[in-house]
Amino acid sequence: MVILRVSERTLDEVSQRLKIHEGFYDGFEIEFESLEHPEREDWGSFFLQAKGLRILSIPRTLVHHAGPLIELSRTLIKRRLFDMVRVPYEKNQSRGTIQDVLEEEAHADGVGVIRSIDMQNIHGENEVDTYPPKLTQGLVKEKDVLHLTLNPSGWRELGPFVERVILDRRKEDVGIRKSFTLEGPYGFPFQVLASRLGSCFTFTSPQSNGPLVDPITLHTVYRYPSFGPQTALFGIIGNPVLHSRSPHLHNRGYEALGIDAVYVPFPVDDLESFFSVARKLKIKGLSVTIPHKESVLKFCDWCEDAVRAVGACNTLVLSEKSIKGYNTDVEGFLEPLKRVFPTIRGVNALVIGAGGASRSVVYGLVREGARVLILNRTASRAETLAAETERTLSLSEGTISAGPLDREGIALVKQLKPDLVVQTTSCGMHPKEEEDPFPDLSFRGQEVVYDLVYAPKETLFLKRAKAAGCPVIYGDAMLIHQAFRQFLLFTGKEYPRQLIEGI
Numbered sequence: 001m002v003i004l005r006v007s008e009r010t011l012d013e014v015s016q017r018l019k020i021h022e023g024f025y026d027g028f029e030i031e032f033e034s035l036e037h038p039e040r041e042d043w044g045s046f047f048l049q050a051k052g053l054r055i056l057s058i059p060r061t062l063v064h065h066a067g068p069l070i071e072l073s074r075t076l077i078k079r080r081l082f083d084m085v086r087v088p089y090e091k092n093q094s095r096g097t098i099q100d101v102l103e104e105e106a107h108a109d110g111v112g113v114i115r116s117i118d119m120q121n122i123h124g125e126n127e128v129d130t131y132p133p134k135l136t137q138g139l140v141k142e143k144d145v146l147h148l149t150l151n152p153s154g155w156r157e158l159g160p161f162v163e164r165v166i167l168d169r170r171k172e173d174v175g176i177r178k179s180f181t182l183e184g185p186y187g188f189p190f191q192v193l194a195s196r197l198g199s200c201f202t203f204t205s206p207q208s209n210g211p212l213v214d215p216i217t218l219h220t221v222y223r224y225p226s227f228g229p230q231t232a233l234f235g236i237i238g239n240p241v242l243h244s245r246s247p248h249l250h251n252r253g254y255e256a257l258g259i260d261a262v263y264v265p266f267p268v269d270d271l272e273s274f275f276s277v278a279r280k281l282k283i284k285g286l287s288v289t290i291p292h293k294e295s296v297l298k299f300c301d302w303c304e305d306a307v308r309a310v311g312a313c314n315t316l317v318l319s320e321k322s323i324k325g326y327n328t329d330v331e332g333f334l335e336p337l338k339r340v341f342p343t344i345r346g347v348n349a350l351v352i353g354a355g356g357a358s359r360s361v362v363y364g365l366v367r368e369g370a371r372v373l374i375l376n377r378t379a380s381r382a383e384t385l386a387a388e389t390e391r392t393l394s395l396s397e398g399t400i401s402a403g404p405l406d407r408e409g410i411a412l413v414k415q416l417k418p419d420l421v422v423q424t425t426s427c428g429m430h431p432k433e434e435e436d437p438f439p440d441l442s443f444r445g446q447e448v449v450y451d452l453v454y455a456p457k458e459t460l461f462l463k464r465a466k467a468a469g470c471p472v473i474y475g476d477a478m479l480i481h482q483a484f485r486q487f488l489l490f491t492g493k494e495y496p497r498q499l500i501e502g503i
């Protein structure tokens with residue numbers, strides 16, 4: 001069940017919020033502390049028109065300072081205006097507290113209880129292991145819910161929670177329903193996957209930049225109602241990664257082809273902790289982005305040649321027995337080029353930049369038979385990349401030229417007369433929109449200019465090339481083509497390319 005958590009100042013505003021999200025939630029939870037004057041509100045009229053499961057959330061602060069609001073909560077429970085009441089509970093709570101009183105009264109009045117426990121600072125196994133059966137004492141089977149929350153600071157905290165609390169079925173308490181909310185960026189994928197992982201509630205917040213996934217994104221991007229425990233799980237690891245467009249692209253592909261799968265972003269700060277639970281989560285495939293493209297190599301049991309040659313991996317296919325590594329950046333880069341050049345053999349190519357992306361570009365171009373010149377701000381990096389690529393492809397020394405981004409570089413460009421210029425630096429990429437990596441480079445007008453930067457779509461560098469009459473290729477073409485090959489590796493099916501216009 002998708003629960004919309006509403007924190008508005010008045011019940012009128014709550015009504016408006018519910019109306020906007022109609023069709024995207026099964027129930028809602030009112031956060032009591034957000035209301036300015038809860039005692040003045042007309043609760044009876046509000047509930048005449050409110051649809052879905054109704055949950056009253058008692059704030060943690062209220063149970064410590066019992067007063068008029070606690071009395072109001074008790075009245076609302078007595079009038080059975082809510083179906084359930086969420087009561088904050090301490091891990092080591094003694095009996096006879098206001099929480100016990102609220103729970104007993106709710107039970108007496110036929111209102112369900114959600115016993116909510118903050119699992120922050122669970123460091124040792126023992127602490128995690130205390131939660132059932134101790135924390136479920138007094139709850140009513142099939143009616144109440146044990147709700148566990150955590151705002152993990154990273155995978156070292158998240159991993160044990162996922163492993164021991166979410167995935168360990170030995171801890172199932174007969175008949176007591178469970179739900180969990182993992183807040184913050186590291187918790188995001190588990191908000192999306194809550195129902196797949198056995199949580200009876202998926203808590204959401206209304207704004208797309210709120211503390212929890214918003215229900216409209218949950219439905220439209222992740223196709224929430226369509227996935228269950230058997231749904232195949234794919235994702236992307238990186239940090240940060242929540243801004244990635246990959247979930248939109250992959251999930252749309254699954255939908256169009258009727259594949260029972262979901263793709264979510266996993267912000268990962270610690271690969272060891274992540275991989276220790278990745279198989280248990282039954283993740284079948286992962287895209288890999290900055291900063292993990294090199295560091296994931298040590299987790300691979302097998303890698304394709306391009307991964308070893310480039311020293312970076314952007315795709316993992318996981319099975320029970322192995323993790324296989326692929327690099328789809330190379331093909332993703334070459335694919336749009338092959339539409340412009342009937343063959344890459346003999347093409348004179350200038351590559352600007354010698355960072356991670358440049359490695360895939362240089363390897364792809366040289367492997368396909370292009371003559372390559374690498375120019376980089378730090379010339380020594382360009383020279384090292386040239387020498388390494390020569391060794392990888394068993395080419396003689398000096399096959400690939402290298403130089404700096406200055407007058408010496410301009411002279412080398414004049415000699416080369418490039419048919420193709422590839423811009424691989426981060427210049428032009430948000431927030432460096434105003435930067436041009438090589439302002440002294442002038443275009444002849446015939447050369448094809450390919451900029452790997454995809455946000456914004458058109459960089460200053462490409463604008464200059466276009467003004468000189470050069471045909472251009474945008475960075476998003478590479479981004480999309482590398483995803484096509486990932487999709488094929490993940491699902492065994494071609495991506496339905498008609499979904500994406502203009503590639």
Ligand SMILES: NC(=O)c1ccc[n+]([C@@H]2O[C@H](COP(=O)([O-])OP(=O)(O)OC[C@H]3O[C@@H](n4cnc5c(N)ncnc54)[C@H](OP(=O)(O)O)[C@@H]3O)[C@@H](O)[C@H]2O)c1
Binds near residue numbers: 356452475
């Ligand atoms: N379209 C796609 O699918 C795709 C795929 C991968 C990457 N990319 C994009 O490609 C860009 C580079 O990524 P990366 O992973 O290669 O980054 P990286 O490893 O950090 O390399 C950055 C490169 O940019 C150069 N550079 C940075 N600032 C510069 C400046 N002010 N003037 C001149 N050169 C400068 C660096 O030169 P030094 O060596 O001198 O520092 C280095 O060559 C990013 O914008 C990324 O988003 C796109």
